[in-house]
Amino acid sequence: MSSAVLVIGASRGIGRELAHQYLAEGRRVIATARDDAGLQALQAAGARALRLDVASTVSVSGLAWQLDGEALDTVLFCAGVYGPASSGLQTPTAAEFDRVMHTNVLxxxxxxxxxxxxxAPQARLGLLTSRMGSLGLRSSASGWLYRASKAAANSVLKDLSLVLAGRALCVALHPGWVQTDMGGAQADLDVATSARDLRATLAGLTPADNGRFLNHDGQPLAW
Ligand SMILES: NC(=O)c1ccc[n+]([C@@H]2O[C@H](COP(=O)([O-])OP(=O)(O)OC[C@H]3O[C@@H](n4cnc5c(N)ncnc54)[C@H](OP(=O)(O)O)[C@@H]3O)[C@@H](O)[C@H]2O)c1
Structure with a gap:
């Protein structure tokens, strides 16, 4: 079987655009969605569609055998939620905390x-976190639950890069502030540009990039 791209969380937003751009490039694409409509749309676009809820242990437990025999040279983990909007130190409810942390970290x-x-050997793996997760660049506390989840996701990526050193190139990626359901219409980057940049950044990775936190355009970001 030919090598493939896996896009996790491709029903909407940046993940869907990435899947479509890789398909347009002629790549074999495996893409995930949570519901029938999302799966059908991905299939219609030409992808192999897999049902996956990243926050559900039961759903995730079926993934490895569904991918058995594949050789993934590119993986983009795009699934994510913002959770409650907050401007100060509003304590999230336990349910809000669980939803955001289960999706973005677990x-x-x-x-x-x-x-x-x-x-595949030297596969490229990008975890979409966010500049909002950076401690070094932080100048606002808005959305502190989301920020905490993305800081934790950056930690997860770092550990993955240590375990996979020599086998794969793993990076945390900030896609920009992007016009999607999450980013809103006022965001400064259109989704096609963000996805194009992310594809180019992943394609251009060298072994020295393993374990880095990169902006969509490939520039390093402070953790
Ligand atoms: N947009 C921005 O400005 C921006 C900035 C920085 C970082 N990011 C990050 O980039 C990633 C993509 O963002 P986006 O703007 O494309 O968001 P989006 O338009 O809100 O789309 C979110 C995607 O994640 C999926 N998803 C959510 N929970 C899931 C779960 N439990 N299991 C599987 N899939 C799940 C959604 O699937 P459903 O359709 O099933 O809900 C959807 O496909 C996120 O991780 C986000 O935090 C975005």
Whole structure:
């Protein structure tokens, strides 16, 4: 079987655009969605569509065998939620905390280990975190639950890069502030530009980039 691109969380937004751009490039694309409409749309676009809820242990437990026999040379983990908008120190409810942390942190922690046996040599793996997760660049506390989840996701990526050193190139990626359901219409980057940049950045990675936190245009970001 030819090597493939895996896009996790491709029903909407940046993930869907990435899947479409890789398909337009002629790549074989495996893409995930949570519901029938999302799966059908991905299939219609030409992808192999897999049902996956990254926050559900039951759903994730079926992933490795569904990918058995694949050789993934590119993986983009795009699934994510923002959670409650906050401007100060509003304590999230336990349910809000669980939803955001289960999606943005437990998600990669339980999905990415399932991929270890199906990565092609020197595969490129990008986890979409966010500049909002950076401690070094932080100048606002807005959305502190989301920020905490993305800081934790950056930690997850760093550990993945240590375990996979020599086998794969793993980076945390900030896609920009992008016009999607999450980013809103006022965001400064259109989704096609963000996805194009992310594809170019992943394609241009060298071994020295393993474990880095990169802007969509490839520039390093402070953790
Ligand atoms: N947009 C921005 O400005 C921006 C900035 C920085 C970082 N990011 C990050 O970039 C990534 C993509 O963002 P986006 O703007 O494309 O967001 P989006 O338009 O809100 O799309 C989110 C995607 O994640 C999926 N998803 C959410 N929870 C999931 C779960 N439990 N299991 C599987 N899939 C799930 C959604 O699937 P459903 O359709 O099933 O809900 C959807 O496909 C996110 O990680 C986000 O935090 C975005």
């Amino acid at each position: 998600g990669p922690m339980q999905v990415l280990p399932q991929l270890l046996d199906v990565l």
